[in-house]
Structure formats: structure tokens, C-alpha cells
Amino acid sequence: MAESRNVTGSKDDLLADASRCMLMRFSESSCRLCFDICPHGAVSLDGGLSINPQQCRGCLLCTAVCPVGALEQSSDFSACLARLSKVPEPILGCVRTNECSNGTVACLGGLSEEHLLALCHTLTGRLTLNLSLCGDCPNNPMITRLRQRLDAISEAGLSDSRCHINFAESAQDIHYRDESVDRRSFFKSFSNALFKNAAVILSATNEQTERRTEYAGKRLPIRRKLLNSTRNKLSQELVVRIRKHFDSCVSFDDTCTRCQGCAAICPTGALQTELSDIPPTFDQLLCTCCGLCREFCMDGALRISTGNSEDGAG
Template identity: 25%
Template sequence: MKEFAYFGKPALPLGDEIECEAKYENYYLIANKPAPNTQIHAREIDYYLESSDEDALEISKNVSILYEARALAFDGSKFEKYSKTVGKRVLFIGTNPDMSLKASLEKLDFKVICLDEIKFIYGCAGELCAIIEQGLEQAEVECDFAVFFGGCESWATRQSGCFDASAISAKEILEFLSSHTPNYTYQNYIFCQNDACLYHHKRGDVCSKCVELCPTVAILKNEDEKELVFSPIDCIACGRCVSICPSGAIDNAVITRTSFEALGRLFKSRIPIIAKDGFLPKVRFKNSVLPLVLPSDGILDFNNILSLVLGCGGEIFIFLPNMPKASKEAIALANEIFKARFGCELVRVFDDEISLQEAISKARYKNIGEFELGIYPNKASAISAKLALIAGSLDLGEFSTYESTAHGKISVDESKCTLCASCAGACPTSALITDSANNALCFNESLCIGCGYCVISCAESQTISLKKGKMHINTEFFAPKELAKDELFACVECGKEFATKKAVEKIASILTPAFSGDEKKLRTLYCCAECKAKLMILSQSDEGVLDV
């Protein structure tokens, strides 16, 4: 059984890996049409076949690439499908409800209740609860879905199962409700790696940008536990959380960052048009241009853009009219760097089909070279490695960064630093590390995401400073630099080196007043742990505390 299926008879020969005139009762991974036993409906297959002006051989090659692109994304995906049983209780909220929609729903056995207004609504599809006023008291009305007429407050549609009738047609509401009852199916579009999250169990509120940007209640904060709470049923797959996450803890579940690197290589020598699945532009394809569909408008962060351009080895086109601000800022920074290195911008963004079609007609693949992408432990190291590939041994100059492109530069007041290494232990990207061989604190600027957790974690006041807004890309940008250094202190009893001189002196300066007049206790401040214990025991023996 083949993984790739084409339902129907293609107008031209397709690759041998594709089963043509496939049977709907068989099981396939990817197909050009939806089918009960097919995992992925790749609608871009028929879309490309109907819209391409390439010759037959080139079309056949490109169709194989489109199938393979879906397979690559699936292999690295982290999405899961869910289903829950929901009822048919619908609230119509507003003074002028659509009575024809009410009648249509009731024909399908929905129970519709009309209310002029509510105070609030919470929950999710199948488990909604509306708060209403009854005289001087409040009451709760449970329902499975709610439709607001005549406009509504922003909170009204943040949860799943709620619709603003001014933003969606009655036909679409009817189709959605009838197709999502009694089984409401959904999936996760994002996932989070807690060990990389800058909110999860962290001291202080270092970052919660994803919560601030989420247009629904799909991501909330549990402030007592310092944990993020995710609700897949409420996620609308906008991708804003992915594009803004500085550490890369949040990633898209359908196409992960690792998958972007593989997809870039797959489109080598071609120009992909990045578009949202289901919202493909009406254009004619030629000049080695072909579509690459994404599940969301907002998952293009700085790292993913670099992956696509370096993998393709040339230009990419983007047709995502609803891209969030963070993605636009990432593209702007990437293009400045590409222009400094290659003499031209390599990411072209289009908001309308006319300008996109004109660009396709004039498209010529720009080969910027071969770049070997590897496997990286986190988003910061991936960006660092890709920028190093771009820069090589060149000094590309200084670039202004944005909050969404997450970069910072650390400096340390060496006179105050005791090299306790709390900052290095707190750093989520290993931009700060300790060099035990040289008793030094080192900083790799290319790995810094400007989170400021090192500043919060530092035990010494005003010792670490963080600056954001600029990056200068040259060879020094990628090389660890010493920020502070100290010599090791030798135990005054046994001579063993056990801590840095500054750390010992710092502790001694704090405790000396408390030990004033007690020579043995004062001496313990300059001893290793073993000798400290020995001196304390001897001191207690001399005082008669111990019977020896």
C-alpha cells in the first residue's frame, strides 16, 4: 500500500510513489481529496495541477514535491486529534436574532433559547455557561453553543462554541453546528516544551507574551503554580504565540521548526509561495514557483524564515494577508541581513494576487549557495548557527532588532561579580556559561534572547546589565567572551582550592561582624567545607560544649 494517493485519473503521468485512481476504501497518508481513510487532505495538489503552466515533466516533479512536503511535516508533527460529545442547546443573544437561522436549527433538532443580553459567558463548546441578571440576582444558563447578534464585546467570542453573527454568515454557523454535533472534533495546533518556557516555574514574571497575544482563552496563566494552561479546543490556529515566543518553547504542532529546515531543502532550486492551507491565491504557476501551505498565518518566526531561505538557497514568496506583527518584524530583520550579505532581499511579501502573479511571471531563481543545516538543541542555537552560515568571515554590520526577534547583550560589573554562576544556571539558552578551566564567566551574544532572567537571578545588586535593540553580526558575535574572571582561593588550613577569591571575600565581609572576637570562627570563613567542620568541632570542644 502506498502512502500517497491521487483520487481520480490525472491528466498527466505522476510519480511512481503516487497511487493514481486510488480507492476510497483503502488507507493512505496523503491524498488530493478528503476521504474517510486518508490522514491528510492536501488540497494544494489539485490546486497546483489546475493552475500550473509548466511542462508536463516539471509538473510531475513538482507534484511529487508537494506530496513529500506534506509527508515531511507529518513525520515531525506533534498534533493529536480529540473528540467530545456535545449537545444541541444553542443560545441566541441579542435583541434582533436571526429567526430563519433559528428555524433551520430547530429542524435539525437543536434547542434554541433567545436572550436579549447576558453579563458574561465562560467555558468551551459543549460546556458553556452564560451569566444573566434576574432582578437583583444573577443566574447561570448552560448551553453548548452561543450566537451573538448585533455585535458583542471581545470577551464574548474568546471561547470555542461562541459566534459573532456580524462576522460569520448564518450559513456558515449552520454548517459548523451541524457538522460538530453530537461529536465535536478538534486538534492541538501548538505544543509547549516546559523546560524551555520562560514562564514555567520561573522566579518573577520574565515572559508571558503568548498569553498576552492569544485572541482566545487557548493559553492562560496559572499564577499560583507559575504554569501555562493550554486549551486545544479554544485554539483558532492563528500562530501568534509561535511567532512571539522568544525561547521557542511554543511551537506549531503541524509543522515544527525542525520540519521547516527539511522543507527548505525539499524546495531547493525552486521558489515556494508560502500560503495558508485553504486560502491559496488564484494565480498561474511557472518559472519553478510552487505552493507551500502552512496551517496558520502566524508561525513564521525569525528562525523559520532563515530555515526556508537557506534550505531553498534563494528567494521565497509569502502570501499571508493576516500575518501578525511579530512575523512581519522577523521578515524585516531577515531581509536587512540578506541585503547586507547577498545584495538583495530574499523574502518577498504579497498582499494581493495581482502583484503576486506579476512576480511569478518574472521569477528567476537566485542561487545564494549551499548551506548545511544541522540539528539544534533550541531555537537560539538554531538562529545562531544559521546567522553564522550567512555571515561566514564577513562583518555584516549592525542591525536594529525588535522585541519579537528576541536578542540582547549582557555586560557585567566585574568588581561586583563573585562568579557564583547563578546567572549561568538561570540562562535558558546557555548564552552565559562558566569556564571552570579559567574561573571565568563567558557570554555568547549570538545565543542571547534578552529575557533578563540572568538579571533577576543575580545575587549581587546592579551587577548584570542587559541591553536590547541592536546586534552587530561579525565573527566576534558568535565567539564566547569573558565577562568576569577570578583566581581560586586556597583553604588556609589544607591549601585546597575550593572557591573563587571574590566569593570567599564576599561571604567573609558579611559574616565577620557576627564572628568578631572569635578567631577560630573567623578562620573558618577562609576554609574549605571539610576544614570548616573540623575547626568548628575543635572550637566547640574548647568551649566545653563537646566531651572529647
């Protein structure tokens, strides 16, 4: 396994929670996003979500499309973001480019639109995505997807002129320099690193690549948490654009029987109920637009609209 990780990532770079999968929660769900996007045929949905460790190359494309957090990255993106922010013109790479990148993820294919948005509005100057070794990598189909995501962010008016993200596809385009600090900053960084490394060691001993959530448990996917954290720092104008691009609104028509089934099956807690004689209340910030509530509604009384809503939180 160690040798394969020098070539690409692996299944170990995934946190798989089959109990979160929409097909596990509702067998008639039409969701096949992870299966359709996997370039290696490593995802199986027969009898439940599973990842073939021999076929998985850790491209993390599945983590960027799963709307309910059944497949997520095992690495700490917040820690990576913190490392990048210490360098004027940082380079973000993968496990293959660790020696010439200021921050790394297992594979850049795991950078969703939410990740790219966070990078745009956290960093300043120029951020380079190190694709110099992607040409001969089995995960290179992710490059097209990554470009599409960055284009989508730009077209939605969500890219920040303070941080320009560019792609470097050859070694000549990489201008790597390590973090430079003065004496006081050095000791401060050293102290912080000790605590961070200790936290990583402690979390690593308890973290598993396979985990399970109780059916009734509600949990917000990491990508949605990242999005909500990012939007809290932005202007109202950008928040409105984020709503239009990322958010949805759930509403009910007159055929709703108040059965509350949609609230029970919602994996994130976006639909909540306290009274049985009215439809559930909707929290826009907790909705990932997975559509499971609409698929599950036996009365066809539930509607999901994309974009901003008059009563949406924000």
C-alpha cells in the first residue's frame, strides 16, 4: 500500500459512511452521482455503498459530488488552508508533489466548488494548483472536472479578485518557496505546529476509513460546513450570489398530509418538525439539495427550487 500511495492516493484517503448513502436510507432513490463520476469503477451500489480498495486510486471525485457526506476526504482541509495562508503565493498540490507544494490534499480532484470558493476568499494574491505530475497519473480525468468547477465559480460571480487561482501543468510553471518567518514568528509557528501535530496524531488514532451513522442521526457534510463558514465572512452581495448558486428552498403544496416523513428521512436536519399538524420547517443553511425528501414524499407534495428564497437564512 505504501508504494501505491507514492503513485496516487488510495481508499485510505476516503471516509466512507455507507449508512449515510441515499440508497441506504431510501432504496428507491435515483442518486448515482458517485458511481457515475468514478473513472476507475471503484464504486459499487449493489447491496449498499462500497469502495473496491484495489480499484480506488484516491482521486476523490466522489467526495466532491456526494450531497450527504457518505463519501468525504479524510484529510484536514482547514489545516491545509492555514498552511497556504502563510505563504504570499502558495502552491497547492497532491501527495505526488508534496516536496514542492506549500499544502497538499490526497488528490486535487477532491477540490469541490465549496473548496475552491474557500480558497478564493481566504487567500490573497496568486494560488497555483500543481498539476505538473498529473499527465501520467491514473487520476488525470479529474483535471477537466476541476476546470469546470473553477469556471462555474467564476461564472456565478463568486471568484475573488484578491486571489487568482491558476493551473501549472509543467515543472517550469512551478515557482515554489517555503514559508519565510522572522525569529518571533518562527517560535510562534513552531509552538502552533506542536499543538496541531498532537491534534492530528490524536485524531488519526480514532479516525477510521469506514464509519457508520445511526439512521435517525443528522449530520451536515463537511463541504456544506465549509461553505457556511466561508459565507459568514463575505459581503451581503456575495452571500446573495452564493444562495443563488449553492442553495435550495423546500416548500409544500396543499396535498401535504403532515406525515413528517420528509423530516425523518432528511440526512442533514434541514427539515425539522415539532408540531404534527403543520408541515416541517425548513433551514436553508442545512440543505444540500440532495432531493431525498422529494423522492420519499408519497403525496408528491414537496417542491425544491434552486437559488435564493425570500425566507432563506443567510
